[in-house]
Amino acid sequence: xNIMDFNVKKLAADxxxxxxxxxxxxxxxxxxxxxxELDAHLENLLSKxxxxxxxxxxxxxxxxxxxxxxxxxxxxxxxxxKLDRKAPSRINNPELLGQYMIDAGxxxxxxxxxxxxxxxxxxxxxxxxxxxxxxxxxxxxxFLTPLRNFxxxxxKTIAKERKLLQNKRLDLDAAKTRLKKAKAAETxxxxxxxxxxxxxxxxxxxxxxxxxxxxISSTHAHHLxxxxxxxxxxxxxxxxxxxxxxxxxxxxxxxxSNYLSNNNQTSGTPVPYALSNAIGPSAQASTGSLVITCPxxxxxxxxxxxxxxxxxxxxxxxxxxTELSLLADEVITVFSVVGMDSDWxxxxxxxxxxxxxxxxxxxxx
Amino acid sequence: MDFNMKKLASDxxxxxxxxxxxxxxxxxxxxxxELDAHFENLLARADSTKNWxxxxxxxxxxxxxxxxxxxxxxxxxxKLDRKVPSRVTNGELLAQYMAEAASELGPSTPYGKTLIKVSExxxxxxxxxxxFIxxxxxxFLTPLRNFxxxxxKTISKERRLLQNRRLDLDACKARLKKAKAAEAxxxxxxxxxxxxxxxxxxxxxASALWNDEVDKAEQExxxxxxxxxxxxxxxxxxxxxISSTHVNHLxxLHExxxxxxxxxxxxxxxxxxxxxxxxxxxGAIFxxxxxxxxxxASPPLSSTSPTTTAATMPVVPTGAVLxxxxxxxxxxxxxxxxxxxxxxxxxxxxxxxxxxSELALLADELITVYSLPGxxxxxxxxERGNKxxxxxxxxxxxxx
Numbered sequence: 166x167n168i169m170d171f172n173v174k175k176l177a178a179d180x181x182x183x184x185x186x187x188x189x190x191x192x193x194x195x196x197x198x199x200x201x202e203l204d205a206h207l208e209n210l211l212s213k214x215x216x217x218x219x220x221x222x223x224x225x226x227x228x229x230x231x232x233x234x235x236x237x238x239x240x241x242x243x244x245x246x247k248l249d250r251k252a253p254s255r256i257n258n259p260e261l262l263g264q265y266m267i268d269a270g271x272x273x274x275x276x277x278x279x280x281x282x283x284x285x286x287x288x289x290x291x292x293x294x295x296x297x298x299x300x301x302x303x304x305x306x307x308f309l310t311p312l313r314n315f316x317x318x319x320x321k322t323i324a325k326e327r328k329l330l331q332n333k334r335l336d337l338d339a340a341k342t343r344l345k346k347a348k349a350a351e352t353x354x355x356x357x358x359x360x361x362x363x364x365x366x367x368x369x370x371x372x373x374x375x376x377x378x379x380x381i382s383s384t385h386a387h388h389l390x391x392x393x394x395x396x397x398x399x400x401x402x403x404x405x406x407x408x409x410x411x412x413x414x415x416x417x418x419x420x421x422s423n424y425l426s427n428n429n430q431t432s433g434t435p436v437p438y439a440l441s442n443a444i445g446p447s448a449q450a451s452t453g454s455l456v457i458t459c460p461x462x463x464x465x466x467x468x469x470x471x472x473x474x475x476x477x478x479x480x481x482x483x484x485x486x487t488e489l490s491l492l493a494d495e496v497i498t499v500f501s502v503v504g505m506d507s508d509w510x511x512x513x514x515x516x517x518x519x520x521x522x523x524x525x526x527x528x529x530x
Numbered sequence: 531m532d533f534n535m536k537k538l539a540s541d542x543x544x545x546x547x548x549x550x551x552x553x554x555x556x557x558x559x560x561x562x563x564e565l566d567a568h569f570e571n572l573l574a575r576a577d578s579t580k581n582w583x584x585x586x587x588x589x590x591x592x593x594x595x596x597x598x599x600x601x602x603x604x605x606x607x608x609k610l611d612r613k614v615p616s617r618v619t620n621g622e623l624l625a626q627y628m629a630e631a632a633s634e635l636g637p638s639t640p641y642g643k644t645l646i647k648v649s650e651x652x653x654x655x656x657x658x659x660x661x662f663i664x665x666x667x668x669x670f671l672t673p674l675r676n677f678x679x680x681x682x683k684t685i686s687k688e689r690r691l692l693q694n695r696r697l698d699l700d701a702c703k704a705r706l707k708k709a710k711a712a713e714a715x716x717x718x719x720x721x722x723x724x725x726x727x728x729x730x731x732x733x734x735x736a737s738a739l740w741n742d743e744v745d746k747a748e749q750e751x752x753x754x755x756x757x758x759x760x761x762x763x764x765x766x767x768x769x770x771x772i773s774s775t776h777v778n779h780l781x782x783l784h785e786x787x788x789x790x791x792x793x794x795x796x797x798x799x800x801x802x803x804x805x806x807x808x809x810x811x812x813g814a815i816f817x818x819x820x821x822x823x824x825x826x827a828s829p830p831l832s833s834t835s836p837t838t839t840a841a842t843m844p845v846v847p848t849g850a851v852l853x854x855x856x857x858x859x860x861x862x863x864x865x866x867x868x869x870x871x872x873x874x875x876x877x878x879x880x881x882x883x884x885x886x887s888e889l890a891l892l893a894d895e896l897i898t899v900y901s902l903p904g905x906x907x908x909x910x911x912x913e914r915g916n917k918x919x920x921x922x923x924x925x926x927x928x929x930x
Contacts, residue, residue: 213635220631227624234596234620258596262589269582273575279776282783385641392644393808396651400805403797410791417787472903 186332189339198342201334207371210378211327217381218320221388225312228395232301260294263287282417289413293406300402307394315384319377326374333367340364475499475512475526489519499526548697551704560704563696569762572769573689579772580682583779587674590786594663594671621656625649644808651804655797662793669785677775681768688765695758702754706747713740809929872900875912875926889919899926 192198203211233239238255245252256264266287273280340363344356474496481491489512491497499510499521512521554560565573595601600617607614618626628649632642716737874896881891889912891897899910899921912921 216634220627220634223627224624224631227620227627231620231624236597236599258589258593262586262593265582265585265589269586272578272582273776277776279780279783282780286783286787385635385639389641389644392641392648396648396801396804396808399655400798400801403794403801407791407794407798410787410794413787414791417784 182336185339186335189335189342192342193338198338201338201341201367203334203371207375207378210375210381214320214323214378214381217384218316221312222316225309225316228304228309232304257294257297259290259297263290263292263294266290285413285416289409292409296402296405296409300398303398303401304395307398308391311387311391315388319380319384323374323377326370326377330367330370330374333363333370337363337367472498472500474529475510476529477525478527479525481522481525483519487520489514489517489521491521491525496529497521499528544698547701548694551697551701554704555700560700563700563703563758565762569766569769572766572772576682576685576769576772579775580678583674584678587671587678590666590671594666616660619656619659621652621659623656625651625653625656628652647804647807651800654800658793658796658800661796662789665789665792666786669789670782673778673782677779681771681775685765685768688761688768692758692761692765695754695761699751699754699758702747702751706744706751709740709744709747713737713744716740872898874929875899875910876929877925878927879925881922881925883919887920889914889917889921891921891925896929897921897926899928 189198193200229239233242242252264287266283268287270280270283270287273283275281275284337360340356340360344353344360347353347356475498477491477493477495477497479491480493483490489497491512495514498513500513502511505511505520508523509520510523510526512519551560555562591601595604604614626649628645632645632649635645636642637646716739875898877891877893877895877897879891880893883890889897891912895914898913901910905911905920908923909920910923910926912919912926
């Protein structure tokens with residue numbers, strides 16, 4: 166019986182409180198009741214927290230899309246995460262492409278020019294795939310996880326305290342209203358007492374909320390650090406991939422000898438005259454493409470500002486005293502000069518020095 | 531009407547003959563003309579080229595556009611012969627969000643300022659990615675697709691014709707064999723029937739009849755053989771064209787490698803620029819934050835400086851790990867401003883020179899540093915006034 170009474174009493178009290186809040190809220194909306202305004206500073210903090218939450222969420226989602234553009238894979242990872250199971254390590258796109266290229270090269274014949282190039286390219290794609298995987302893991306660990314922790318941890322706490330603050334304020338305003346309406350001295354005294362209690366609770370809750378909101382500044386500092394980590398991970402990724410591509414281009418740069426070998430192999434088979442003509446132009450175009458590939462390496466040369474050895478491909482007569490005459494097959498030292506036409510380098514042979522055209526050279530390491 | 535009917539009947543007859551020949555081959559009841567070994571090799575090579583080209587094409591498409599929905603969309607646009615609308619890349623979208631976040635959170639705060647810088651870099655990365663996708667599609671995917679939809683279709687068609695010619699040829703051979711067998715059988719009959727005049731006449735007629743049949747079959751065989759040989763020659767020429775296809779695809783592969791190198795070079799440069807900006811704003815970050823933030827926030831922020839410093843330093847070890855000494859120097863030079871080749875560096879800790887080739891250092895001083903080709907990647911040449919010597923990279927904070 167006592168238990169029954171206790172429960173009923175508590176239930177009635179809660180219902181009363183709820184009703185009071187509802188009445189207060191309604192009267193506020195209808196403009197029939199006064200509302201305690203939060204101070205400007207607290208309002209600013211609330212606005213800032215809201216803003217931080219929204220944009221953190223957007224940035225996090227878009228970074229996830231950036232790292233894993235395939236929505237099916239993202240859904241799969243999400244499901245695994247919810248099931249608290251470890252996601253199986255998946256071969257990523259560059260690794261799969263690399264595998265196909267290597268297999269294709271093996272089948273076409275590693276001794277052929279195309280097969281050889283495919284195998285080298287495939288190996289590089291695999292390395293890029295590994296770097297890609299590392300970027301995803303590092304970014305997820307250092308950037309995405311902290312952002313997610315903020316949204317699911319700190320911000321949830323802030324939201325909860327904020328709700329409590331709202332309730333305290335409604336209680337406070339309800340008490341104020343009740344005091345205003347009180348007539349009898351005894352009722353007035355009771356209302357004043359109640360007002361002091363609700364005011365005290367409100368102030369305490371406001372203080373707690375303010376402290377939490379001011380923590381947003383340290384959240385920004387933390388996210389700033391995470392952003393730097395993300396930048397670092399991306400930096401590492403692109404530096405590695407760039408290095409891989411440079412290595413690959415150097416390997417492919419030895420193409421002429423491979424092509425010659427392939428040509429010999431092809432000529433071993435009886436080839437009709439018309440077909441020989443068909444291969445000829447392609448070969449020339451291929452050679453032209455190789456020459457075009459050199460400027461990319463030359464850009465590295467310009468940036469490095471280092472001396473390099475170069476072999477001359479064709480004879481060249483200097484057009485004026487600023488140029489250096491060249492003989493086919495000789496080796497000279499070349500370097501770039503800032504502000505000079507990108508089609509030229511400075512060449513040195515012994516104590517002779519002058520401009521040399523890039524297209525006449527084959528850069529050596 | 532007669533013409534069409536005759537042609538239809540003729541085609542039906544041919545089809546039926548081929549079907550019979552094919553079936554008998556499968557049951558092992560008929561001989562089959564074998565193609566020569568060289569020809570078989572060419573066929574296998576063509577099949578192999580087609581299969582792998584298709585796989586590489588598909589996987590490169592996946593590499594360039596990992597989102598299957600976007601690929602389906604592009605496919606539809608292509609089929610409808612309409613221009614694909616230019617889509618904002620994921621990097622560009624992230625950049626946009628970061629820029630807007632910075633505006634809302636306060637462009638003058640440390641976090642906001644960094645977000646703006648990072649968003650600009652991400653936008654450039656996104657643009658570089660778009661260029662890469664476009665260039666790779668144009669110079670690598672399109673030629674592969676043209677081969678599959680052009681050359682390969684032609685080869686397939688000629689192969690099918692060759693198959694039909696071979697079936698016709700083998701059908702003629704089978705028919706000739708039967709005719710000869712019948713003729714032989716007919717010529718042996720008179721031995722038993724000579725004594726009867728009527729049978730003799732019939733026997734002679736049969737023999738003559740089969741003889742005509744044999745002649746006709748031989749004629750048809752010659753025609754079929756000629757057509758088969760001609761078709762085989764045409765097909766062989768097409769198959770040998772695979773060599774020039776390989777050369778063409780090799781050139782396209784080079785173009786792909788080139789565009790990918792350009793892409794990563796651009797991205798790498800953008801990241802270098804970004805790190806320089808973030809590094810240079812490091813000094814600005816601390817005072818601004820200190821003024822604007824309450825006391826409890828200071829401790830977490832103070833750890834930002836070491837992180838930023840660490841973010842700058844790993845560039846060097848990365849280069850060292852990846853490349854031989856010569857290339858390590860080259861990679862290190864990537865970090866240096868191209869104009870001068872030398873950089874300013876601040877010393878982090880005191881360092882005593884171990885020998886005359888090294889330079890002693892004092893914490894917080896500024897020196898000029900540069901790298902030499904072939905030198906250990908953990909060292910640089912440092913200069914202070916007229917003093918010069920080797921200095922360890924780990925003791926320095928490189929400035930831009």
